[in-house]
Amino acid sequence: MKNPTLIVSAVLAWFCTTDSALAQTVANPAPVTAEQPKKSPFSMVGQLIFRSGQSYYQGSGSVVYGKSVLTAAHNVWDPVNGWSTDVRFNRARSGADIASRTFANRLFVFGSYRTAAARYGQDSVRSFASDLGGLRFNVAPAAGAFAGWRADPRLLTAWNPVLCLGYGAEFHSGNDLLSVRSAAGFFPVLGAFMESTSLTFEGGMSGGPILAEVAQDDFRIVGIIVAGSATPPAAGIRALDAAGAAFVATYLRY
Numbered sequence: 001m002k003n004p005t006l007i008v009s010a011v012l013a014w015f016c017t018t019d020s021a022l023a024q025t026v027a028n029p030a031p032v033t034a035e036q037p038k039k040s041p042f043s044m045v046g047q048l049i050f051r052s053g054q055s056y057y058q059g060s061g062s063v064v065y066g067k068s069v070l071t072a073a074h075n076v077w078d079p080v081n082g083w084s085t086d087v088r089f090n091r092a093r094s095g096a097d098i099a100s101r102t103f104a105n106r107l108f109v110f111g112s113y114r115t116a117a118a119r120y121g122q123d124s125v126r127s128f129a130s131d132l133g134g135l136r137f138n139v140a141p142a143a144g145a146f147a148g149w150r151a152d153p154r155l156l157t158a159w160n161p162v163l164c165l166g167y168g169a170e171f172h173s174g175n176d177l178l179s180v181r182s183a184a185g186f187f188p189v190l191g192a193f194m195e196s197t198s199l200t201f202e203g204g205m206s207g208g209p210i211l212a213e214v215a216q217d218d219f220r221i222v223g224i225i226v227a228g229s230a231t232p233p234a235a236g237i238r239a240l241d242a243a244g245a246a247f248v249a250t251y252l253r254y
Contacts (some may be wrong), residue, residue, distance in 0.1 A: 005234040024162045027199040027234040029168050029178035037092040037177050039209055041219045043099065044147035045177060046091035048135075049168040053081040055127040057221065058174050060166035060208035061089060062221055068252035069217070070149070071207030072226050072238070073133035079118040083107055091141045093167065095175055100142065104135035108251040110244070113247060129191035130240045131226040133207070134252045145227025147209065149221035149246035155212040156186045156222055156237070164235070166201065166225050173202050182235070186223075194223070196228060201228030201235045210237050 009117045035058055036042045039060075046058040048071060059072035087107065092099035110132035117127045156162060161183050168178045180201070186194035211222035226235030238244070 009132045015205040018076050026197070027180050027182070028167070029164075029172070029180040029200070029202055029205065031172065031176045032095055032179050037094045040167065041147050042143075042177060042207070044142060045093045045165050045209060046089045046141065047093045047175065048075055048087065048089055050075060050087040051082050052078055054148070056066060056086075058167065058204045059206050060204065060225070062209040063091065063095070063142050064149055064221065064248060065146050066140045066144045067137045067254050068146075069104075069135040069137075069141065070134060070209070070221065070224060070248060071115040071250060072224055073131045074117070074122050074127075074226070075207050076133040076135065077114060077234055078122060079114075083209055087135060089135065089137070089141055092177075100251070102137045103138050105138050106136040107133040108136075108247075110158065110247050112165050125190045125193050128226045128236055129193040131193075132224070132244055132247055134248070135246050136252065136254050147221055148219070149240060149248065150212070151240045151242055152222060153188075153192070153194070153239040153241055156210065156213070156239055157188075159183070159185045160212065161185070162222065163213075163219065164201065164205075164208065164212040164215065164225060165211065166205025168202035169204035170202035178202070178205065184238060186239075189236075191225070192233075192241045194237050194242060196235050197233055197241050199229040199235050200230050200233050201225050202230070203228075210214045231249070
């Protein structure tokens with residue numbers, strides 16, 4: 001969903017759910033504490049502001065190499081307006097406080113995304129399955145530090161709890177980092193696109209990281225937020241699989 005009045009850039013999809021799914025407890029995004037954006041892995045997440053056509057929108061992303069950020073492809077390209085422009089990354093934003101602000105000088109999208117989005121639309125599961133994008137900068141957003149990542153979709157299933165982060169601007173200000181945890185994990189839908197009915201995402205969180213704790217206090221990015229729905233409650237992510245890892249290693253290792 002793109003809403004110029006909210007500066008939002010998350011594509012919200014309609015998801016089919018059963019009555020039993022609707023009856024379960026659903027977790028919704030809420031602001032983190034004022035101190036958390038100063039600490040890893042929260043400090044590697046940032047707010048994206050970008051221009052598409054004549055309007056500005058908002059998304060989220062994470063520093064994954066010294067001068068690179070991983071985000072959703074629909075934040076950097078769309079079938080109508082093409083490549084986004086004036087793309088800025090406000091790392092570790094917390095209200096008016098911003099750890100660093102950097103402007104992207106190169107944009108990337110996963111190979112099949114543009115074809116899928118042009119043919120099926122950005123809110124198609126075929127597009128979500130390819131919804132990986134990246135930014136590169138001349139200046140390191142976090143002085144060379146970055147978040148770890150791992151291509152292992154198994155960490156997203158089998159009721160493995162994960163932490164989801166992003167700058168939601170649908171029901172919140174858009175300037176504060178939101179978090180929500182999935183207690184039930186995600187289930188495969190098509191390719192690397194996965195869903196969960198145990199939580200929701202809101203507009204602006206697209207591109208934000210899905211973090212799995214692989215060891216004590218060792219969080220790795222294992223996917224990114226690409227879609228969400230409040231009614232019915234559902235959340236969609238693009239898992240980091242082997243193809244996603246190749247994309248990150250090839251275009252964002254900088």
